[in-house]
Amino acid sequence: MKKLIFVCTGNTCRSPMAEGLLRQILGPDSGWQITSAGICAANGWPANPNAVEALREKGIDISNHVSRALTPALVQTADLLVTMTRAHRDAVLRMCPESEGKVFLLTSFGVTQAAADIYDPIGESLDVYRRVRDEIDAALPDLVLYMMENQI
Numbered sequence: 001m002k003k004l005i006f007v008c009t010g011n012t013c014r015s016p017m018a019e020g021l022l023r024q025i026l027g028p029d030s031g032w033q034i035t036s037a038g039i040c041a042a043n044g045w046p047a048n049p050n051a052v053e054a055l056r057e058k059g060i061d062i063s064n065h066v067s068r069a070l071t072p073a074l075v076q077t078a079d080l081l082v083t084m085t086r087a088h089r090d091a092v093l094r095m096c097p098e099s100e101g102k103v104f105l106l107t108s109f110g111v112t113q114a115a116a117d118i119y120d121p122i123g124e125s126l127d128v129y130r131r132v133r134d135e136i137d138a139a140l141p142d143l144v145l146y147m148m149e150n151q152i
Helices: 012-028 049-056 074-077 086-095 097-102 124-151
Strands: 001-008 031-037 081-084 103-105
Touching: 001 012, 001 074, 012 031, 012 049, 012 124, 031 103, 031 124, 049 124, 074 086, 081 097, 081 124, 086 097, 097 103
Parallel strands: 001 031, 001 081, 081 103
Antiparallel strands: none
């Protein structure tokens, strides 16, 4: 089974939302293990309540999510690492320079290759979490296409 890890800062907002959204798109028999981690995460924290609610509105339950820190061992086991910001990508590459060819910014796929950072909604209202959820959701089809085209 191939492994994709979404990476953000604390692993309580953006990356758990991306994980839940992509799991829904791919379904249970995709041959991919979709997980997430944070470059500055503490282990064992729940997903932010606004992240849980924003995904619940889409029929996705991330209420059992538990945060974890990104480690070199996790990076090495991944086939693909997808970050929320350029700074996250840089942090992964500092941690494991040899992962260069498998670390990408979420918005860098597709025709536009906008390479825009996904805003960190921590401490913001549910409406901001909804906007971030929708921004992540809009970027996922290009990621899925990349995964299919490149037979990762």
